[in-house]
Amino acid sequence: SAVISQKPSRDICQRGTSLTIQCQVDSQVTMMFWYRQQPGQSLTLIATANQGSEATYESGFVIDKFPISRPNLTFSTLTVSNMSPEDSSIYLCSVDQGETQYFGPGTRLLVL
Amino acid sequence: GENVEQHPSTLSVQEGDSAVIKCTYSDSASNYFPWYKQELGKGPQLIIDIRSNVGEKKDQRIAVTLNKTAKHFSLHITETQPEDSAVYFCAARRGGSYIPTFGRGTSLIVHP
Numbered sequence: 001s002a003v004i005s006q007k008p009s010r011d012i013c014q015r016g017t018s019l020t021i022q023c024q025v026d027s028q029v030t031m032m033f034w035y036r037q038q039p040g041q042s043l044t045l046i047a048t049a050n051q052g053s054e055a056t057y058e059s060g061f062v063i064d065k066f067p068i069s070r071p072n073l074t075f076s077t078l079t080v081s082n083m084s085p086e087d088s089s090i091y092l093c094s095v096d097q098g099e100t101q102y103f104g105p106g107t108r109l110l111v112l
Numbered sequence: 113g114e115n116v117e118q119h120p121s122t123l124s125v126q127e128g129d130s131a132v133i134k135c136t137y138s139d140s141a142s143n144y145f146p147w148y149k150q151e152l153g154k155g156p157q158l159i160i161d162i163r164s165n166v167g168e169k170k171d172q173r174i175a176v177t178l179n180k181t182a183k184h185f186s187l188h189i190t191e192t193q194p195e196d197s198a199v200y201f202c203a204a205r206r207g208g209s210y211i212p213t214f215g216r217g218t219s220l221i222v223h224p
Binding site: 001004031033041042043045048092096099100101102103104105106108 | 144148153157161210214216
């Protein structure tokens with residue numbers, strides 16, 4: 001299975017600022033995904049990031065708030081822009097490999 | 113779209129007892145059903161999965177059963193240990209889709 005790392009592992013940010021989360025995979029993958037997990041909740045898909053094309057966003061998520069980059073087949077970034085306390089969540093990177101999704105360790109974000 | 117219901121939301125057992133978590137799904141086209149374990153401070157980890165062409169799969173103390181007619185599947189953990197304490201998520205994925213729908217999670221607590 002793919003080994004996925006994320007940076008930072010956690011952060012505390014002030015409202016109105018932005019944070020960029022990095023996701024690195026140890027092998028080339030076509031599909032990468034970004035999820036949000038609010039406290040005590042399930043996993044909500046933010047967007048699908050494909051190399052060489054624009055990310056595809058799910059209902060309720062927009063590019064201006066969550067811009068995504070996918071410069072190559074092993075790396076992606078998610079930016080959480082103009083943060084508010086409601087953005088406090090765990091953000092998870094995921095990849096699809098052999099019809100199975102594997103997750104990174106997550107980035108724990110607290111917005112004050 | 114797919115809807116996955118998961119029960120119970122919390123499950124407390126004594127060490128050595130069995131634990132059962134149940135999920136139902138709505139989309140009859142779903143054909144892949146993974147289970148994830150999320151320990152505190154970590155990302156979800158795939159522990160077992162089942163495809164619609166089999167009714168049961170076992171891996172040591174963990175087993176998953178699938179009833180396609182009733183559209184439900186269950187996770188069975190035998191001889192529970194304190195290290196089994198975590199949040200467990202079921203998911204269902206439609207054939208041809210990369211994106212699973214997740215249940216709301218079950219917090220399993222195993223008391224020594």
